[in-house]
Amino acid sequence: MGTLLDLLGGLLLVAGTTFLLLGGLGLVRMPDVYNRIQAGTKATTLGTLLTLAGAACLQPGWTIKLGLIGLFLLFTNPLSSQVLARAAHRGGLHPAGVTKVDRLAEDNPRELGPKELGEPS
Numbered sequence: 001m002g003t004l005l006d007l008l009g010g011l012l013l014v015a016g017t018t019f020l021l022l023g024g025l026g027l028v029r030m031p032d033v034y035n036r037i038q039a040g041t042k043a044t045t046l047g048t049l050l051t052l053a054g055a056a057c058l059q060p061g062w063t064i065k066l067g068l069i070g071l072f073l074l075f076t077n078p079l080s081s082q083v084l085a086r087a088a089h090r091g092g093l094h095p096a097g098v099t100k101v102d103r104l105a106e107d108n109p110r111e112l113g114p115k116e117l118g119e120p121s
Contacts, residue, residue, distance in 0.1 A: 005057045005058070005060070006057070006058060008054075008057045009054045009055070009056075009057030009058035010054065010058075011054070012050050012051070012053045012054030012057060013050075013051055013054035013055070013058075014054075015050045015054075016046075016047045016048065016049070016050030016051030016052075016053075016054060017047070017051065018047075019043050019044075019046050019047030019050060020043065020044060020047035020048070020051070022043055022047075023039060023040055023042070023043020023044050023047060024043075026039030026040065026043060027039060027040050031096035031098055031099075032093070032095050032096035032099065033085075033088050033093050034085055034088065034089075034093075034095055034099065035096070035099070037081045037084050037085050037088075038081070040081070041077050041078065041080075041081035044077065045073060045074070045077045045078070048070075048073055049070050049073065049074075052066045052067075052069060052070045052073075053066075053070075085104075086104065089104050089105075
């Protein structure tokens with residue numbers, strides 16, 4: 001049973017590290033701050049959770065602590081990315097030209113111009 005857990009732990013560590021590496025690559029390749037936030041958050045959340053699961057398989061005595069760290073990450077990563085995106089939007093960073101929909105601007109009419117609000121110019 002120990003060998004099977006070691007193998008599973010090693011595979012989870014490799015998978016988690018791969019996701020973290022691809023997330024870092026996504027940070028470089030994405031066109032704007034919003035896509036970078038999205039790529040970084042998804043990849044780091046999954047990569048870190050897989051890495052924690054691998055560590056839990058390799059060190060079963062740490063499972064509770066690693067599970068609590070995983071829960072903390074599940075709550076804080078999406079929240080922090082949402083706060084970063086909202087701050088970037090309020091700071092005037094607009095999405096790249098390839099991004100077609102800006103739901104945050106639609107939700108805040110003060111940020112829309114007269115044309116978007118349907119007022120005559």
